Amino acid sequence: MTEFPIGRLSAETGVNIETIRFYEKIGLMPKPHRTEGGRRLYDRGGATRLRFIRRARELGFSIDDIRGFLGLHDQPPTCAEVYETASRHRAVIREKVADLKRLDLRLSSIMGACTQSETPDCPLLDALLEPRSVI
Amino acid sequence: MTEFPIGRLSAETGVNIETIRFYEKIGLMPKPHRTEGGRRLYDRGGATRLRFIRRARELGFSIDDIRGFLGLHDQPPTCAEVYETASRHRAVIREKVADLKRLDLRLSSIMGACTQSETPDCPLLDALLEPRSVI
DNA sequence: CTAACATCTGTAGTGACTACAGAAGCAAGA
DNA sequence: TCTTGCTTCTGTAGTCACTACAGATGTTAG
Numbered sequence: 251m252t253e254f255p256i257g258r259l260s261a262e263t264g265v266n267i268e269t270i271r272f273y274e275k276i277g278l279m280p281k282p283h284r285t286e287g288g289r290r291l292y293d294r295g296g297a298t299r300l301r302f303i304r305r306a307r308e309l310g311f312s313i314d315d316i317r318g319f320l321g322l323h324d325q326p327p328t329c330a331e332v333y334e335t336a337s338r339h340r341a342v343i344r345e346k347v348a349d350l351k352r353l354d355l356r357l358s359s360i361m362g363a364c365t366q367s368e369t370p371d372c373p374l375l376d377a378l379l380e381p382r383s384v385i
Numbered sequence: 386m387t388e389f390p391i392g393r394l395s396a397e398t399g400v401n402i403e404t405i406r407f408y409e410k411i412g413l414m415p416k417p418h419r420t421e422g423g424r425r426l427y428d429r430g431g432a433t434r435l436r437f438i439r440r441a442r443e444l445g446f447s448i449d450d451i452r453g454f455l456g457l458h459d460q461p462p463t464c465a466e467v468y469e470t471a472s473r474h475r476a477v478i479r480e481k482v483a484d485l486k487r488l489d490l491r492l493s494s495i496m497g498a499c500t501q502s503e504t505p506d507c508p509l510l511d512a513l514l515e516p517r518s519v520i
Numbered sequence: 521c522t523a524a525c526a527t528c529t530g531t532a533g534t535g536a537c538t539a540c541a542g543a544a545g546c547a548a549g550a
Numbered sequence: 551t552c553t554t555g556c557t558t559c560t561g562t563a564g565t566c567a568c569t570a571c572a573g574a575t576g577t578t579a580g
Contacts, residue, residue: 256526257527267527271529287527287528289526289527289528
């Protein structure tokens with residue numbers, strides 16, 4: 251047999267069984283064959299497609315981006331369109347990095363005021379209460 | 386009157402009306418007075434508390450962290466406990482920054498292969514399909 | 521034949537809100 | 551007093567990308 255059940259697909263691709271079924275429900279994975287008893291049977295193509303989805307997810311692309319890559323919106327995209335999606339995605343990532351770095355600075359700044367004592371009197375919480383603090 | 390309705394509280398603190406009601410539902414904000422007609426009335430204390438919550442959220446603390454700060458888990462926390470929470474939070478932020486930077490590198494790497502042509506033949510998508518790619 | 525395991529469907533939960541629908545309170549002007 | 555228009559009310563459902571069950575049934579090795 252060239253077909254295999256969902257458990258093997260899951261083991262082979264590193265994608266959870268429930269996630270595979272979820273991808274099918276939202277139309278990202280096509281409906282596979284079934285055994286007479288109703289169990290899903292996948293082939294090589296299914297594994298390739300699922301791995302593609304997993305890699306794209308690992309790179310942080312949204313389900314909707316992936317739908318586009320797979321041509322599920324309309325046509326399969328041109329190379330330029332894919333680049334455009336990736337480029338916008340990277341811009342979001344870079345903005346997130348900048349945001350988180352600013353957050354780190356602000357947090358570190360108020361943490362510096364902390365005495366770390368065992369009393370409930372905490373400059374860190376005070377900093378959150380004071381409108382004119384470093385925050 | 387020293388009391389004011391939810392709209393003014395919202396305007397004053399920059400927190401959405403629906404969010405204020407949400408905070409009340411989950412017990413982060415206490416139940417306020419009501420007019421005879423059933424509308425919420427807040428005082429200065431309410432505004433101070435809500436601003437505290439907003440600042441903590443801006444710093445990325447979870448609702449549960451904030452519950453701890455406000456002493457809603459058990460007692461009001463000691464300064465050392467607050468510092469510990471902040472410290473763990475900062476560690477998560479730094480890990481996220483590192484993750485996102487790695488993501489940027491990987492993404493940039495495969496974007497470099499892209500021809501940005503108008504054809505559907507896309508090295509970027511191929512990179513996601515190939516198991517042995519740079520990704 | 522049976523025990524153990526794999527898989528099935530469907531629903532609800534996660535976090536931190538946001539977006540409505542439909543009803544009702546409230547304040548200012550005519 | 552009445553109306554107009556704004557504000558607020560409750561309750562539910564949607565967001566994103568899954569994850570975690572419960573309870574039933576298929577499949578396979580010994």
